Amino acid sequence: MPKVTIQDVAREAGVALGTVSNALNHPDKVRPSTREAVERAMDKLGYTPNQSARLLAGGKNNVFGLVLPRLDHGFSLQIANGAHNEAQRNGFDIVIANAGNDDILESRYMRFFMGMQMAGVMAQPMAGPGWRPAGRRAAVPTVYLDIHSDAPGYFVAADNVAQGRLVAQHAIDSGAHRVAVVGRADFMQMSLRVEGVRDIAQHNPDVVFEFMDEGDWNLARDGYKIGHGLANRPRVERPDFVIALTDVLAIGVIAGLKSGRLSVPGDVRVAGCDGNPLAWTGSVPLTTVAPPGYEIGRKGVQNLIEQIELAKLAEFTHEPLAPLENHQVLVRPFLLARQSTGAEVRRAADPDLDLGSYL
Amino acid sequence: MPKVTIQDVAREAGVALGTVSNALNHPDKVRPSTREAVERAMDKLGYTPNQSARLLAGGKNNVFGLVLPRLDHGFSLQIANGAHNEAQRNGFDIVIANAGNDDILESRYMRFFMGMQMAGVMAQPMAGPGWRPAGRRAAVPTVYLDIHSDAPGYFVAADNVAQGRLVAQHAIDSGAHRVAVVGRADFMQMSLRVEGVRDIAQHNPDVVFEFMDEGDWNLARDGYKIGHGLANRPRVERPDFVIALTDVLAIGVIAGLKSGRLSVPGDVRVAGCDGNPLAWTGSVPLTTVAPPGYEIGRKGVQNLIEQIELAKLAEFTHEPLAPLENHQVLVRPFLLARQSTGAEVRRAADPDLDLGSYL
DNA sequence: TTGAAAGCGCTAACAG
DNA sequence: CTGTTAGCGCTTTCAA
Numbered sequence: 001m002p003k004v005t006i007q008d009v010a011r012e013a014g015v016a017l018g019t020v021s022n023a024l025n026h027p028d029k030v031r032p033s034t035r036e037a038v039e040r041a042m043d044k045l046g047y048t049p050n051q052s053a054r055l056l057a058g059g060k061n062n063v064f065g066l067v068l069p070r071l072d073h074g075f076s077l078q079i080a081n082g083a084h085n086e087a088q089r090n091g092f093d094i095v096i097a098n099a100g101n102d103d104i105l106e107s108r109y110m111r112f113f114m115g116m117q118m119a120g121v122m123a124q125p126m127a128g129p130g131w132r133p134a135g136r137r138a139a140v141p142t143v144y145l146d147i148h149s150d151a152p153g154y155f156v157a158a159d160n161v162a163q164g165r166l167v168a169q170h171a172i173d174s175g176a177h178r179v180a181v182v183g184r185a186d187f188m189q190m191s192l193r194v195e196g197v198r199d200i201a202q203h204n205p206d207v208v209f210e211f212m213d214e215g216d217w218n219l220a221r222d223g224y225k226i227g228h229g230l231a232n233r234p235r236v237e238r239p240d241f242v243i244a245l246t247d248v249l250a251i252g253v254i255a256g257l258k259s260g261r262l263s264v265p266g267d268v269r270v271a272g273c274d275g276n277p278l279a280w281t282g283s284v285p286l287t288t289v290a291p292p293g294y295e296i297g298r299k300g301v302q303n304l305i306e307q308i309e310l311a312k313l314a315e316f317t318h319e320p321l322a323p324l325e326n327h328q329v330l331v332r333p334f335l336l337a338r339q340s341t342g343a344e345v346r347r348a349a350d351p352d353l354d355l356g357s358y359l
Numbered sequence: 360m361p362k363v364t365i366q367d368v369a370r371e372a373g374v375a376l377g378t379v380s381n382a383l384n385h386p387d388k389v390r391p392s393t394r395e396a397v398e399r400a401m402d403k404l405g406y407t408p409n410q411s412a413r414l415l416a417g418g419k420n421n422v423f424g425l426v427l428p429r430l431d432h433g434f435s436l437q438i439a440n441g442a443h444n445e446a447q448r449n450g451f452d453i454v455i456a457n458a459g460n461d462d463i464l465e466s467r468y469m470r471f472f473m474g475m476q477m478a479g480v481m482a483q484p485m486a487g488p489g490w491r492p493a494g495r496r497a498a499v500p501t502v503y504l505d506i507h508s509d510a511p512g513y514f515v516a517a518d519n520v521a522q523g524r525l526v527a528q529h530a531i532d533s534g535a536h537r538v539a540v541v542g543r544a545d546f547m548q549m550s551l552r553v554e555g556v557r558d559i560a561q562h563n564p565d566v567v568f569e570f571m572d573e574g575d576w577n578l579a580r581d582g583y584k585i586g587h588g589l590a591n592r593p594r595v596e597r598p599d600f601v602i603a604l605t606d607v608l609a610i611g612v613i614a615g616l617k618s619g620r621l622s623v624p625g626d627v628r629v630a631g632c633d634g635n636p637l638a639w640t641g642s643v644p645l646t647t648v649a650p651p652g653y654e655i656g657r658k659g660v661q662n663l664i665e666q667i668e669l670a671k672l673a674e675f676t677h678e679p680l681a682p683l684e685n686h687q688v689l690v691r692p693f694l695l696a697r698q699s700t701g702a703e704v705r706r707a708a709d710p711d712l713d714l715g716s717y718l
Numbered sequence: 719t720t721g722a723a724a725g726c727g728c729t730a731a732c733a734g
Numbered sequence: 735c736t737g738t739t740a741g742c743g744c745t746t747t748c749a750a
């Protein structure tokens with residue numbers, strides 16, 4: 001199939017080249033009858049506009065680029081889905097690049113998207129300690145996801161402190177007297193959650209909070225051990241509420257408690273706090289927070305659109321773009337109360353949050 | 360930041376425009392010292408090549424486009440990961456579009472990728488009955504994934520018959536005398552698996568095969584009921600091997616058997632046959648086939664590369680491209696023997712197959 | 719609406 | 735290696 005160009009379409013439709021271009025980009029500037037003729041010609045010839053030429057000539061692009069570190073990590077998939085939905089709502093498309101945990105590839109994809117004149121670029125960077133956004137102000141709107149930073153630029157991240165606070169408050173509200181907080185706080189995210197819990201604890205001196213931040217407790221099996229241990233305590237020393245710093249840990253704790261003949265939520269209530277949808281399929285539906293990734297993806301797209309509007313405005317008023325400032329957005333978590341803390345069984349209100357149902 | 364062009368870089372580096380282009384595209388044609396100077400200049404100016412211009416000018420693109428129906432379906436993620444790895448191995452990058460189960464969006468993305476002059480495009484279409492590939496021969500190499508078709512074009516799909524055959528043979532090899540095949544064969548894929556099992560059954564008349572194709576058995580809880588039922592049979596009528604048409608079903612069966620005080624694999628061996636990594640985390644590691652999606656993604660990329668080579672050859676010899684024929688590739692499954700059929704516990708050889716470990 | 723033409727940034731091909 | 739040049743296919747502008 002020799003490639004068909006806009007010229008061929010014009011000839012076929014018996015109109016001028018510019019008219020075809022207009023029919024494509026400014027349909028309102030073309031008489032309906034002409035437009036139809038053009039469309040017929042396009043169909044007949046199987047015309048596909050050359051995006052490269054189009055962008056090069058200064059046409060606008062309604063596609064965002066999203067660079068993710070992996071595609072087999074639930075958090076990143078939440079981001080992708082949240083971004084997808086919000087973009088569609090606003091008339092944008094999204095293409096995704098999988099950096100495969102390789103930071104060389106990550107920056108290659110980012111440059112590719114920028115060079116491709118994408119309307120905007122989002123990335124969830126593999127940010128080691130001391131990470132900084134790429135040097136200069138990018139030519140296209142850019143947002144970094146899952147990142148806390150005080151550098152100039154746009155950053156969206158989950159508010160881990162609020163996550164901890166939310167779950168702790170839920171414990172109080174559900175009438176807990178003795179709360180155990182389990183999980184190793186060796187990552188920033190974990191310690192922030194602990195911080196949130198401590199905050200609530202301070203304001204409720206009548207409730208006993210016990211922080212079990214020891215051992216090597218990241219996996220479900222670690223949770224199991226802890227749960228089993230708790231179950232074997234004398235009743236007065238046994239917590240009636242367990243906050244696990246991750247959902248996976250929470251699942252393990254529930255199994256451990258049950259192995260010790262305790263019931264959840266009857267004897268002990270258990271909550272996670274990082275909204276991992278794949279932990280929702282355990283024997284007892286787990287109370288946790290909404291998957292923050294979804295919201296981060298949404299907010300990221302909103303930030304991109306905001307930057308586009310700002311640039312449009314600056315162009316209109318001929319004012320130079322203000323120097324880039326720091327914009328840090330924290331995603332506010334909300335609670336998903338379920339059976340593990342005594343709530344009624346209920347499905348997530350938004351089916352898009354129900355990632356994992358198809359996996 | 361005013362956009363910096365290749366001209367700016369040339370001036371900064373004190374070389375000719377063409378030299379910068381060469382340093383970029385044919386590094387071997389440029390003296391190392393010059394190349395370094397150019398690279399320094401690019402860094403200093405923060406130069407990002409304009410991909411649109413580059414492609415328009417006829418430069419080659421090493422990026423494939425992949426259109427998936429959803430991003431929260433394990434099968435599609437397997438495809439994405441398989442494609443990613445194979446592409447990287449061959450020096451190609453991949454960008455992914457999520458069609459969000461919308462066929463309008465699906466074809467928009469495909470056109471976008473083609474218009475973008477991608478090196479190739481792959482799609483896992485939402486193919487209803489009677490699905491056909493898009494009309495004419497595409498301008499860029501195209502492969503359809505998870506599709507059986509006799510139309511002209513490239514198609515890659517899992518060989519479901521072989522999957523059934525493989526698992527059935529495994530049952531025979533492991534010394535089974537009485538095999539139960541459970542699961543509703545109401546989808547094409549299921550019936551093909553059953554067909555494979557029947558094939559093996561016919562060649563082994565000394566082994567009793569019982570096909571339990573009734574009820575509404577798709578979910579783990581259906582498997583549970585079946586397993587429980589089997590456990591309550593008199594010993595002589597009880598199968599010593601269960602083949603479940605899906606892994607999820609298999610997990611349920613195992614739970615059901617255990618609830619009836621039978622051990623797996625001690626009393627009864629159980630195998631799935633669709634390689635769903637998320638079913639691998641049950642109480643007993645499940646024997647199944649390798650996730651076919653991963654292999655489909657790999658094969659798809661290989662097909663793309665094959666088409667590129669063919670086109671290159673045709674261009675070289677000035678022969679016209681042969682008319683497009685039908686190329687249907689069936690992905691040959693291979694067995695992942697694990698504890699549920701008595702195999703030693705072992706991790707997948709290829710960690711990339713271990714999708715789900717991070718979820 | 720038309721026709722013509724400029725130019726987006728780059729690649730590849732040319733004679734030096 | 736340099737310097738120059740012809741497009742790639744399109745959008746936009748301008749005068750008719």
